[in-house]
Structures are given as structure tokens and as C-alpha cells.
Amino acid sequence: MSALLEAPAASPFPSTAPHTAALFARADAVIPGGIYGHVSPAAAVPLAGPYYAARAEGARYWDVDGRSFIDFMCAYGPIVLGYRHPEVEAAVDEQRARGDAFNHPTERSVELAERLVALIDFADWAVMAKNGGDMTTWAIRVAREHTKRPKILKIKGAYHGVDPWCAQSPGGVIASDVAHVHDFPWNDPQAFLDLTRQHAGQVAGVIVTPYHHPVFADQAEPDPTFVATLNEACQREGIVLIVDDIRSGFRLDVHGSHGRFGWQPDLACYCKALGNGYPVSATVGTSALRVAASKVFLTGSYWNGAAGLTAALKTLEILERDDVPAQLEQTGRRLCEGLQTLGKKHSIPLKASGPGCAPFVRVANETHFRRQQAWTVRAMQPGADNLAAFFHPHHNWFVCAAHTNAEIDCALAIADRALAEVAQR
Amino acid sequence: MSALLEAPAASPFPSTAPHTAALFARADAVIPGGIYGHVSPAAAVPLAGPYYAARAEGARYWDVDGRSFIDFMCAYGPIVLGYRHPEVEAAVDEQRARGDAFNHPTERSVELAERLVALIDFADWAVMAKNGGDMTTWAIRVAREHTKRPKILKIKGAYHGVDPWCAQSPGGVIASDVAHVHDFPWNDPQAFLDLTRQHAGQVAGVIVTPYHHPVFADQAEPDPTFVATLNEACQREGIVLIVDDIRSGFRLDVHGSHGRFGWQPDLACYCKALGNGYPVSATVGTSALRVAASKVFLTGSYWNGAAGLTAALKTLEILERDDVPAQLEQTGRRLCEGLQTLGKKHSIPLKASGPGCAPFVRVANETHFRRQQAWTVRAMQPGADNLAAFFHPHHNWFVCAAHTNAEIDCALAIADRALAEVAQR
Numbered sequence: 007m008s009a010l011l012e013a014p015a016a017s018p019f020p021s022t023a024p025h026t027a028a029l030f031a032r033a034d035a036v037i038p039g040g041i042y043g044h045v046s047p048a049a050a051v052p053l054a055g056p057y058y059a060a061r062a063e064g065a066r067y068w069d070v071d072g073r074s075f076i077d078f079m080c081a082y083g084p085i086v087l088g089y090r091h092p093e094v095e096a097a098v099d100e101q102r103a104r105g106d107a108f109n110h111p112t113e114r115s116v117e118l119a120e121r122l123v124a125l126i127d128f129a130d131w132a133v134m135a136k137n138g139g140d141m142t143t144w145a146i147r148v149a150r151e152h153t154k155r156p157k158i159l160k161i162k163g164a165y166h167g168v169d170p171w172c173a174q175s176p177g178g179v180i181a182s183d184v185a186h187v188h189d190f191p192w193n194d195p196q197a198f199l200d201l202t203r204q205h206a207g208q209v210a211g212v213i214v215t216p217y218h219h220p221v222f223a224d225q226a227e228p229d230p231t232f233v234a235t236l237n238e239a240c241q242r243e244g245i246v247l248i249v250d251d252i253r254s255g256f257r258l259d260v261h262g263s264h265g266r267f268g269w270q271p272d273l274a275c276y277c278k279a280l281g282n283g284y285p286v287s288a289t290v291g292t293s294a295l296r297v298a299a300s301k302v303f304l305t306g307s308y309w310n311g312a313a314g315l316t317a318a319l320k321t322l323e324i325l326e327r328d329d330v331p332a333q334l335e336q337t338g339r340r341l342c343e344g345l346q347t348l349g350k351k352h353s354i355p356l357k358a359s360g361p362g363c364a365p366f367v368r369v370a371n372e373t374h375f376r377r378q379q380a381w382t383v384r385a386m387q388p389g390a391d392n393l394a395a396f397f398h399p400h401h402n403w404f405v406c407a408a409h410t411n412a413e414i415d416c417a418l419a420i421a422d423r424a425l426a427e428v429a430q431r
Numbered sequence: 432m433s434a435l436l437e438a439p440a441a442s443p444f445p446s447t448a449p450h451t452a453a454l455f456a457r458a459d460a461v462i463p464g465g466i467y468g469h470v471s472p473a474a475a476v477p478l479a480g481p482y483y484a485a486r487a488e489g490a491r492y493w494d495v496d497g498r499s500f501i502d503f504m505c506a507y508g509p510i511v512l513g514y515r516h517p518e519v520e521a522a523v524d525e526q527r528a529r530g531d532a533f534n535h536p537t538e539r540s541v542e543l544a545e546r547l548v549a550l551i552d553f554a555d556w557a558v559m560a561k562n563g564g565d566m567t568t569w570a571i572r573v574a575r576e577h578t579k580r581p582k583i584l585k586i587k588g589a590y591h592g593v594d595p596w597c598a599q600s601p602g603g604v605i606a607s608d609v610a611h612v613h614d615f616p617w618n619d620p621q622a623f624l625d626l627t628r629q630h631a632g633q634v635a636g637v638i639v640t641p642y643h644h645p646v647f648a649d650q651a652e653p654d655p656t657f658v659a660t661l662n663e664a665c666q667r668e669g670i671v672l673i674v675d676d677i678r679s680g681f682r683l684d685v686h687g688s689h690g691r692f693g694w695q696p697d698l699a700c701y702c703k704a705l706g707n708g709y710p711v712s713a714t715v716g717t718s719a720l721r722v723a724a725s726k727v728f729l730t731g732s733y734w735n736g737a738a739g740l741t742a743a744l745k746t747l748e749i750l751e752r753d754d755v756p757a758q759l760e761q762t763g764r765r766l767c768e769g770l771q772t773l774g775k776k777h778s779i780p781l782k783a784s785g786p787g788c789a790p791f792v793r794v795a796n797e798t799h800f801r802r803q804q805a806w807t808v809r810a811m812q813p814g815a816d817n818l819a820a821f822f823h824p825h826h827n828w829f830v831c832a833a834h835t836n837a838e839i840d841c842a843l844a845i846a847d848r849a850l851a852e853v854a855q856r
Contacts, residue, residue: 029541036544038556038721043730045535059533081532089530105514107506107708108484110470116454119461131461136561137731147603156605168728177726178572180581182607277732283532285710285733296463301602303593305468306562307702308710
């Protein structure tokens with residue numbers, strides 16, 4: 007009898023997931039922890055959830071055990087039009103027929119820079135890379151180069167990638183990596199002003215997300231006084247204001263998210279929705295920072311790769327043409343209102359925060375996330391129709407243009423079933 | 432009359448390059464410096480060389496002005512089988528039909544880790560990312576986490592990416608970024624031992640390339656005593672030995688380059704040839720480092736992207752099946768010997784160094800690189816047949832499996848023409 011059929015009672019894998027169990031056993035032998043990073047079971051996917059994707063289309067994906075999920079993570083943000091969007095795939099195919107990685111940039115690099123400068127009000131120039139962290143780390147260096155000052159201020163609990171200066175876990179970080187990085191709480195203008203006074207003349211830049219999107223906690227818009235204080239102090243003190251718009255840039259607003267909240271950035275970083283799943287990221291800046299930007303050497307083996315830039319050009323075109331951000335806001339509201347109605351029905355009150363395009367939903371009045379984890383994990387278990395939904399238990403969700411009303415209603419039916427079971431326990 | 436036809440005499444663009452001139456003018460308006468990084472005119476491409484690629488196939492590419500180049504940079508290393516290799520493209524197409532970026536890894540992640548562990552003698556595990564610098568920066572953090580020591584030793588003039596700890600230009604780097612990074616000269620075992628004594632008990636790791644490949648200078652193999660000293664000292668002192676095999680890993684030897692020179696690494700980093708142009712990089716390590724590796728949070732939006740991992744699996748399969756590294760060595764030798772014969776003919780002595788798969792060729796007996804730049808730039812100018820060759824003036828070159836003997840002979844004819852013209856001046 008095979009080991010899979012003889013899986014021990016303690017196995018985290020449901021009996022419907024033999025391929026998942028076998029693949030994870032193989033992975034555990036050759037990859038530290040089996041799965042690393044934000045998609046690891048420890049960091050994100052609950053033990054009984056899907057571990058390995060097999061294919062995806064529109065707003066759905068299938069795992070290696072053939073289980074089907076209506077997806078509310080969208081690959082953790084990159085998928086904004088839907089998986090395998092035909093127009094984006096066709097544009098990438100057309101570019102790939104000519105090539106992707108070359109000795110030089112292509113016309114696509116120039117076109118994308120022009121497009122970003124046209125879309126984003128304060129932008130005079132743009133550069134492109136592959137990953138969000140490539141750009142946030144480069145942006146703080148541009149701020150340091152421009153000001154010839156060392157200090158970077160950032161929001162406590164904000165995610166800007168995993169580079170040493172901003173890593174949220176201490177592994178491999180030494181004291182000098184963070185000696186000149188200082189945190190202050192979201193929506194606390196006084197704490198920010200105190201830091202600028204404490205380090206007067208030493209602050210190169212401050213990096214903020216347009217709204218606050220921590221894990222395990224509600225999302226929060228900035229208070230107008232918070233935004234005004236940072237805008238004014240940065241201008242007055244010559245501090246570079248960096249908006250990290252990687253999470254929801256172009257998903258919330260095709261002109262970038264900063265304007266929705268009144269931020270007046272000097273630099274803004276984008277990734278995620280920019281390429282509908284193709285690896286591409288970007289930073290835009292003001293003309294005052296152009297010289298400093300040209301002095302911070304920026305390069306990577308594939309950063310001029312034409313396929314990713316083509317995907318970005320086509321994605322931006324569709325986002326603007328179809329006013330996708332407005333559609334996503336409606337879709338997210340339909341989802342959140344539907345869930346809150348179901349929560350009342352089952353006496354499990356649900357709280358939604360943040361924008362419709364990237365909402366955070368949790369069981370209200372609990373800080374341990376137990377019932378939240380229970381109902382979202384239950385929703386990951388396929389019903390008799392073999393259909394489930396992937397609602398992340400403690401990270402904000404993402405909706406995409408492929409989430410039709412019918413898909414949302416189907417997901418709500420799955421949530422209804424899951425909440426009912428949790429309520430009955 | 433258009434501005435292009437009226438290009439000023441001082442324009443760096445030859446009259447055959449109106450599209451290049453127009454595109455660079457557009458770029459200069461929206462990108463700091465117009466082109467950034469290792470492919471910028473300042474860093475790499477001489478003023479009269481090609482600036483923008485339009486398409487590529489096999490060992491050739493075409494620029495936006497329709498000029499055709501036999502290519503000896505291979506996108507600065509990633510192209511090892513030839514541009515648009517049909518088997519790699521087909522494998523990627525098949526994977527893309529199922530999807531690329533997902534909420535989870537795919538079976539491809541596990542397969543590639545298994546493949547790397549099988550190919551590389553000392554490897555017990557593997558992880559994947561997108562860029563070479565993603566991996567070198569992560570590797571030094573794993574060394575610091577494992578040893579709980581801060582110091583990193585590295586070779587003077589070696590390239591490990593552009594992150595602050597190893598940046599070769601000072602833009603945006605502050606003193607604390609490099610406070611615990613110390614350089615020593617290549618092939619100087621005593622300098623290494625001196626540093627380990629000076630920082631006794633504080634050295635986390637040493638990072639070396641398998642052979643030395645600086646810019647503007649000849650490549651150099653390691654002396655056996657240099658390798659033995661580092662191997663032994665690392666084992667004795669518990670220092671993590673990191674081999675940065677990004678430049679020629681899998682191109683020189685499908686089992687990694689370290690064994691060719693006797694290195695006994697704890698960690699090795701790969702990129703470039705791994706994916707034949709698709710963005711993918713990897714680090715492998717010993718079992719002793721598995722726990723530390725699992726503690727240094729490693730993630731990026733697209734790092735589990737299945738298309739790049741599929742490209743890597745297919746590329747490794749072909750490299751091994753066809754013994755491509757042996758073919759590349761022969762190809763490179765044919766090229767270098769042919770060039771040296773031409774150098775004698777024209778009394779411009781050429782010196783070749785490094786492996787055949789990635790040779791460095793320069794005019795001997797000159798340190799200013801003037802004649803070297805002259806003949807390589809001349810070779811970039813198409814002849815009556817509209818054919819030119821892209822020989823980089825001061826960076827090592829790369830050959831790929833699409834460089835047939837006929838292509839090499841054609842490139843030698845172009846070089847003959849260029850060297851003759853330079854000799855006549």
C-alpha cells in the first residue's frame with residue numbers, strides 16, 4: 007500500500023489531496039521549509055488549504071488535486087484583469103515572437119515610461135525593474151543620493167518588501183542594516199514630526215503606503231491632517247516623500263493611488279497590477295530627482311525584458327479603456343456587503359475595511375482570528391460541486407475584472423455554507 | 432525637412448540610425464539618462480553602437496534601424512541556446528496555457544529544485560528568485576543568520592549585483608551599508624587570511640566568483656593554493672563559502688562551475704544561462720545551512736512564476752542532453768583563435784582570457800582600450816551586406832549554441848574588416 011493511502015492521522019492534508027501531500031513531501035526534501043515566502047503554509051496558506059496551483063483561468067484556479075477555487079488573492083495582487091487575459095496574452099505572444107531579453111532595451115521601455123509619465127500627475131520620468139522590492143530599495147537610495155542624508159522614516163507594520171532595511175522578520179538582518187531606518191505609527195503626524203526633529207537635517211526620505219494595509223489588522227485610510235503634515239514637512243525640510251503604491255497601484259486608480267488621499271509624492275513605486283501577472287515593476291519621480299536617479303545604478307539581468315513591459319502596456323490600456331478600477335470597486339462592495347449580510351444571518355459579524363478592489367474582511371470582535379481562520383479554511387474545502395473559494399484568513403484580498411456578479415454570487419454561496427458550519431460548532 | 436535628416440554633426444548616431452536617434456530622444460525625456468544600467472551608453476554601449484533591439488533569432492539580432500548583428504553578448508549572458516530556442520519557447524507556451532503567476536508554487540518549483548540538487552554535487556536544497564542580485568544578497572544574509580556574525584569578505588572588483596552592500600558605484604550607498612563588507616584581491620590567499628585574523632570570530636561568509644571576471648581587465652583562473660586556502664579556512668573557522676556562479680554557471684559546466692576549479696562551496700548562486708532569457712535565478716546549499724535558509728524570509732511577487740521555472744527545466748535538459756558546454760568551449764576557442772590570427776595579420780595583437788564559453792578579448796599592450804574600442808565599434812557598423820557584429824569593448828563576451836561555425840566565420844570576416852580599417856589609421 008502506498009504511503010499516500012496510509013497517510014497518518016496527523017497529516018495536515020485532507021484525504022482529497024493526495025497529490026498535494028506527495029508534492030509537499032518531495033518539496034520538503036529539496037527546499038528549506040518546503041515552500042518559502044509569503045505563500046508558505048507558515049506565512050499564509052492554512053494547513054488544510056491548497057498548496058500547489060495547476061492552472062488558472064479568469065477568476066478561478068485549480069490545484070494539483072483537481073480542486074477548483076474562486077480566487078480572491080489574484081496571485082497576491084498581480085492578476086487584475088483575470089488569469090490568462092486574452093488581450094494581454096496575445097500582446098505578449100506578439101512580442102515574444104520578436105524576442106524578450108536582448109542586449110539593449112526595446113521601444114517598449116520607452117513607450118511604458120511615456121505611458122506612466124502621462125498617467126501619473128507628478129511623474130516626470132520612470133524606470134522599470136522586476137519586483138516591488140527592487141523599486142522600494144532603489145527609491146530609498148535615490149532619496150539618500152539626492153539629499154546626501156542617511157535616515158529613512160517608515161510606517162510601523164508597513165510592508166515594503168524583504169530587503170534588509172525593511173524586513174519584517176529578523177533572519178539575516180544585522181544592526182547596521184537598520185541603523186538609519188526609523189518607524190512611526192500610521193496616522194500619527196506628531197510622531198513623524200518628532201522623528202524629523204530628533205534627526206533634524208539627517209532625514210533623506212519617508213516611505214508610506216497610500217493607505218495602511220497591514221496583515222492581521224484592519225486597513226485604514228490616512229487622516230487628512232496626517233497627509234497634510236507629511237506633505238508640508240517633506241517640502242519644508244527637503245525630505246523625499248516616497249509612496250509605495252505596489253499593493254493597489256492601478257487597481258484602485260489608473261492614475262496611481264496617491265491622488266485619492268492627497269499625497270504629493272516625489273517618488274512612487276508600482277508593481278503587482280501593472281503587468282497582470284507578468285514580472286514588471288516601476289518607479290516614477292519628479293524632475294528634481296532626475297539627477298539623483300541617474301546616479302543610483304539600477305540594473306538587473308531581465309529588467310529590460312520586452313514581454314513584461316508589453317504586458318504592462320496592454321494592461322494599462324485595458325484598465326483605462328474599460329475603467330476597470332470603477333468596476334473593481336463595485337465588485338468588491340458586492341462581495342463585502344454580501345459577506346456582511348451572511349455574517350448577520352449566521353451571527354458571525356464580519357467587518358470589511360479598505361477599498362473594494364482590495365478589501366480586508368475579518369470576523370469582528372475577535373483578535374485571535376480563530377473563527378476567521380475557521381470559515382475561510384472551510385470555504386477552501388470543495389463541496390459536492392467540487393467548488394471552493396480562496397479567501398485568505400489574514401491578508402487583504404484582491405478582486406479582478408473576471409469576478410463577474412455570477413462569480414461573486416457563487417463565492418457568497420460557498421461562504422454561506424462555510425459560515426453556517428462554523429456557526430453550528 | 433525632418434529633424435532626423437538634419438541631425439547635427441555632433442550627433443553620436445550614424446546617419447543610418449534615424450530610428451535609434453529618435454527613440455533615444457524620446458527616452459531621454461522620460462527616463463533618467465535615457466537608458467540606465469549595464470546597457471546604458473555610458474556603462475556599456477559605445478556611442479555609435481546599437482541602442483535598441485527590435486528582434487532576435489538564434490545568434491543574431493536586429494536593431495530598430497534594421498541593422499543586423501551577430502551577437503556575442505547573448506543578452507549579457509542569459510541566452511545560452513540561442514534567441515527564441517524552439518524547444519524552450521514551446522515548453523513555456525505549454526506552461527503559459529495553464530498559467531504563470533499563481534497564489535501558490537506549482538510542481539515546476541519542486542521539479543527545478545530536484546533538478547538542481549541532482550546536478551550540483553554539494554547541493555542538498557535549492558530556492559528560486561528572479562534576478563542574480565536577489566540571490567547574492569539573500570546568500571550573504573543566510574551566512575549571517577547561520578553564523579550570527581556580521582562580516583562578509585569579497586573580492587576587490589568582483590561584480591555581485593547592484594545592492595548597496597556590493598554596489599560598484601557610490602550612488603545612494605551610505606557608510607553603514609558597507610561597514611561589515613571587506614575586500615581582498617583575487618588570488619591573494621594571504622590577504623584573505625589577514626582579514627580573517629583581523630576580524631577573528633566575526634566573519635560570516637566569503638563570496639567569490641569561480642574565476643575572476645572583472646570589466647576592463649583580463650579574466651583569471653584561481654591559483655590552486657588560493658582555492659585550497661579559502662576552502663580550508665572556511666571549514667576551519669566556520670565561515671560560509673559562497674560561490675557566485677551567475678556569470679557562467681551551466682554555460683561552463685552543467686554541474687556548476689565550482690568543481691572545475693576545486694571550490695567547495697556551502698552556497699552557490701545561479702542566474703543568466705539558467706533560463707535562456709526567461710527571468711529566473713537560484714541558490715543551492717548544503718544541509719548544514721538549511722535551517723538558516725528557512726529563517727531568512729525570501730519572497731517576491733513573481734518568484735514562483737511557472738514560465739521562468741519551466742524555461743529553466745527545459746534549458747538544463749538541453750544543456751545536459753546535447754553537452755552544450757563542450758560545444759561552447761569549442762565555439763569560443765574557434766572565435767578567439769580566429770581573432771588572434773587576424774590580430775597578427777593586422778599587427779593589432781589580441782589577447783584572449785577566460786573560458787571559451789565566455790571569453791574576454793582585448794588589444795594586448797594597451798591599458799586605455801582605445802584601439803579595442805575602435806575595432807569593436809567599427810565591427811558594429813554594418814557593411815554593404817548590412818551585417819555587423821556586437822563585440823563588447825570592455826566586458827567579457829558570451830557564445831551560445833546557435834553560434835555555428837558558419838556564424839563564427841562570418842563574425843571573423845566582420846572583425847577582419849574592422850581590424851584592417853583600424854590598422855590603416
